[in-house]
Amino acid sequence: xxxxxxxxxxxxxxxxxMLLYRKFEEKAGQLYIQQKIxxxxxxxxxxxxxxxxxxxxLLKDDNMITAYRDHVHPMAKGVTPxxxxxxxxxxxxxxSKGKGGSMHMFSKEHRxxxxxxxxxxxxxxxxxxxxxxxxLGNDNVxxxxxxxxxxxxxxxxxxxxxxxxWKLPVVFIIENNNYAMGTSVERTSNITDLYKLGHAYxxxxxxxxxxxxxxxxxAIEEAVLRARKGDGPTLLEMKTYRYRGHSMSDPAKYRTKExxxxxxxxxxxxxxxKTIIENKWASDEELETINNRVKDVVEDSVTFAEESPYxxxxxxxxxxxxxxxxxxxxx
Amino acid sequence: MxxxxxREALREAMSEEMRKDPTIFLMGEEVAQYDGAYKVSQGMLAxxxxxxxxxxxxxxxGFAGIGVGAAMNGLRPIIEFMTFNFSLVAIDQIINxxxxxxxxxxxxxxxxxxxxxxxxxAGMLSSQHSQAFENWYANCPGLKVIVPxxxxxxxxxxxxxxxxNNPVIFMESEQMYGDKGEVxxxxxxxxxxxxxxxxKGKDVTIVSFGKIMxxxxxxxxxxxKEGIDAEVIDLRTVRPIDYATVIExxxxxxxxxxxxxxxPLGNISTEVAFKVQKDAFDYLDAxxxxxxxxxxxxxYAPSLIEAFLPNIERVVKEVKSVMYRK
Ligand SMILES: Cc1ncc(C[n+]2csc(CCOP(=O)(O)OP(=O)(O)O)c2C)c(N)n1
Ligand SMILES: [Mg+2]
Numbered sequence: 100x101x102x103x104x105x106x107x108x109x110x111x112x113x114x115x116x117m118l119l120y121r122k123f124e125e126k127a128g129q130l131y132i133q134q135k136i137x138x139x140x141x142x143x144x145x146x147x148x149x150x151x152x153x154x155x156x157l158l159k160d161d162n163m164i165t166a167y168r169d170h171v172h173p174m175a176k177g178v179t180p181x182x183x184x185x186x187x188x189x190x191x192x193x194x195s196k197g198k199g200g201s202m203h204m205f206s207k208e209h210r211x212x213x214x215x216x217x218x219x220x221x222x223x224x225x226x227x228x229x230x231x232x233x234x235l236g237n238d239n240v241x242x243x244x245x246x247x248x249x250x251x252x253x254x255x256x257x258x259x260x261x262x263x264x265w266k267l268p269v270v271f272i273i274e275n276n277n278y279a280m281g282t283s284v285e286r287t288s289n290i291t292d293l294y295k296l297g298h299a300y301x302x303x304x305x306x307x308x309x310x311x312x313x314x315x316x317x318a319i320e321e322a323v324l325r326a327r328k329g330d331g332p333t334l335l336e337m338k339t340y341r342y343r344g345h346s347m348s349d350p351a352k353y354r355t356k357e358x359x360x361x362x363x364x365x366x367x368x369x370x371x372x373k374t375i376i377e378n379k380w381a382s383d384e385e386l387e388t389i390n391n392r393v394k395d396v397v398e399d400s401v402t403f404a405e406e407s408p409y410x411x412x413x414x415x416x417x418x419x420x421x422x423x424x425x426x427x428x429x430x
Numbered sequence: 431m432x433x434x435x436x437r438e439a440l441r442e443a444m445s446e447e448m449r450k451d452p453t454i455f456l457m458g459e460e461v462a463q464y465d466g467a468y469k470v471s472q473g474m475l476a477x478x479x480x481x482x483x484x485x486x487x488x489x490x491x492g493f494a495g496i497g498v499g500a501a502m503n504g505l506r507p508i509i510e511f512m513t514f515n516f517s518l519v520a521i522d523q524i525i526n527x528x529x530x531x532x533x534x535x536x537x538x539x540x541x542x543x544x545x546x547x548x549x550x551x552a553g554m555l556s557s558q559h560s561q562a563f564e565n566w567y568a569n570c571p572g573l574k575v576i577v578p579x580x581x582x583x584x585x586x587x588x589x590x591x592x593x594x595n596n597p598v599i600f601m602e603s604e605q606m607y608g609d610k611g612e613v614x615x616x617x618x619x620x621x622x623x624x625x626x627x628x629x630k631g632k633d634v635t636i637v638s639f640g641k642i643m644x645x646x647x648x649x650x651x652x653x654x655k656e657g658i659d660a661e662v663i664d665l666r667t668v669r670p671i672d673y674a675t676v677i678e679x680x681x682x683x684x685x686x687x688x689x690x691x692x693x694p695l696g697n698i699s700t701e702v703a704f705k706v707q708k709d710a711f712d713y714l715d716a717x718x719x720x721x722x723x724x725x726x727x728x729x730y731a732p733s734l735i736e737a738f739l740p741n742i743e744r745v746v747k748e749v750k751s752v753m754y755r756k
Contacts, residue, residue, distance in 0.1 A: 200730030
């Protein structure tokens with residue numbers, strides 16, 4: 100595809116963003132092994148282009164929502180690595196005040212509507228966020244991410260039908276990494292080209308290479324334009340791969356080393372780096388500066404998280420109801 | 431006696447029943463090729479084959495309903511939810527179908543199905559993954575609800591559940607699967623609806639069930655060091671509830687503390703307390719107390735989890751309060 104449609108600056112931005120996502124997640128994985136991060140921990144390593152290719156399209160007031168593999172998406176919407184890392188550490192300075200954790204990043208300020216833990220649960224919510232924008236008459240667009248496993252839920256089909264019928268400004272993005280935990284896509288349905296599910300609702304639908312950030316950008320750009328014009332939703336199937344297990348506790352025995360290597364050979368960050376080097380857009384020194392900057396940002400996020408306090412026990416009784424004086428049962 | 435893990439006890443119960451009755455099958459997410467998300471069904475695909483150990487897509491409403499339909503038409507499904515948090519996606523089929531069909535059909539159809547999986551909190555997973563729905567399901571006529579606390583009870587009760595001709599909710603815990611306990615070699619059944627006195631005592635009755643029984647038994651040990659002799663009753667089944675065993679114990683100890691991992695409004699503790707004040711009012715020497723979860727969603731931070739869950743300290747405190755001791 101027409102790679103040169105993008106500027107040097109865009110490539111350097113993509114490189115730095117995706118490297119940050121990668122290094123941040125690698126760090127989170129290490130910290131999980133050290134038990135500084137606990138609970139479930141689902142890493143985005145390998146899938147970075149799906150979010151970087153959206154960041155280069157979205158406007159500030161556009162919305163994003165996703166499932167529980169949600170450390171990276173909020174950063175693309177402007178949430179700081181500090182706020183995400185602090186949330187992973189369960190600290191009160193986290194983007195959900197230490198109440199949501201790994202699976203539940205939120206930032207109203209950055210129009211990030213959350214990480215959601217029930218597979219498929221966020222899909223109608225994404226359509227609903229778009230419903231509100233249409234109702235209110237503004238031209239914001241919502242990106243609603245989901246895993247390949249989520250498209251087998253009724254919620255997906257109900258939401259797609261209504262979104263299409265009502266022409267809601269939403270883009271449904273399937274992060275097709277070919278596995279839902281240990282279950283490969285072909286074991287869950289006769290329909291393995293997931294974008295085709297949109298055809299049942301006559302929704303514009305297509306598949307693309309999710310390991311190539313330019314392709315992701317083009318697809319999202321077209322879909323976002325359609326939504327902004329009032330022409331309704333789009334379903335995008337992005338073929339990608341998670342290099343790590345489903346979560347930190349998954350040994351991933353259901354796939355071969357060769358399969359993992361095959362995808363690593365198409366690494367989205369390496370591809371962007373190659374383009375930068377081929378075009379001589381950055382010297383080794385300049386790349387080193389970027390790498391160091393990313394390293395510093397990640398380290399800084401960890402220091403910030405470590406030094407932040409846990410929420411006070413009294414925080415149990417805040418943020419549950421809209422009113423502060425709700426009469427909880429306390430025996 | 432031999433000692434096995436909780437998960438092995440469950441596996442034995444299912445496998446033994448499946449060997450005897452070819453209409454039983456196990457269905458759920460990751461139960462077959464992955465050997466179970468928590469390894470409960472490890473090896474079962476190898477033994478029983480794809481026809482009877484079946485991986486599903488992530489489609490709880492669909493496969494729960496398929497289970498109910500199959501049960502109406504002669505099979506005896508075991509449906510595994512990866513956790514009961516996800517059973518909410520399927521709850522329409524459990525409440526509106528499984529629990530109602532026998533009644534709606536005037537007794538023509540029975541629904542012999544088991545829905546099983548872990549319930550309750552399991553560490554830092556935040557509010558969508560930490561919920562206990564025992565009292566929700568127990569509220570619904572037509573269902574039976576079993577919540578075992580150790581491998582021995584788990585095996586005997588699961589076998590009874592599989593043989594039962596009603597829909598049965600069978601709740602486990604991620605935090606119990608690795609627990610070891612004595613389980614007899616031969617076949618045995620434990621009847622549904624019968625409580626078990628896990629510790630004999632004379633000073634106070636503590637009633638609980640499921641995973642939190644561990645907290646209660648440890649609290650009883652603490653109390654004994656201070657000269658308080660607690661009787662600990664494990665309900666084991668929360669629908670139907672064995673009120674008689676509780677009331678008999680209260681008549682002896684005259685004091686009752688209920689411990690349950692659940693939100694306080696309308697839970698099992700409330701229900702048992704109602705029954706005891708009604709049927710044993712004259713025997714009570716102190717108000718009934720309960721130790722439950724706080725009345726809020728369970729957040730992620732360890733500082734908040736600690737403040738939310740029943741623990742030994744809180745149980746000891748409430749027991750002392752019903753004994754008017756400091
Ligand atoms: C309703 C529901 N069922 C089951 C689960 C347990 N679970 C968590 S993630 C997952 C797999 C989801 O896979 P996919 O949608 O492909 O997303 P990925 O993990 O690949 O990003 C499952 C079964 C859940 N969280 N919610
Ligand atoms: Mg997937």
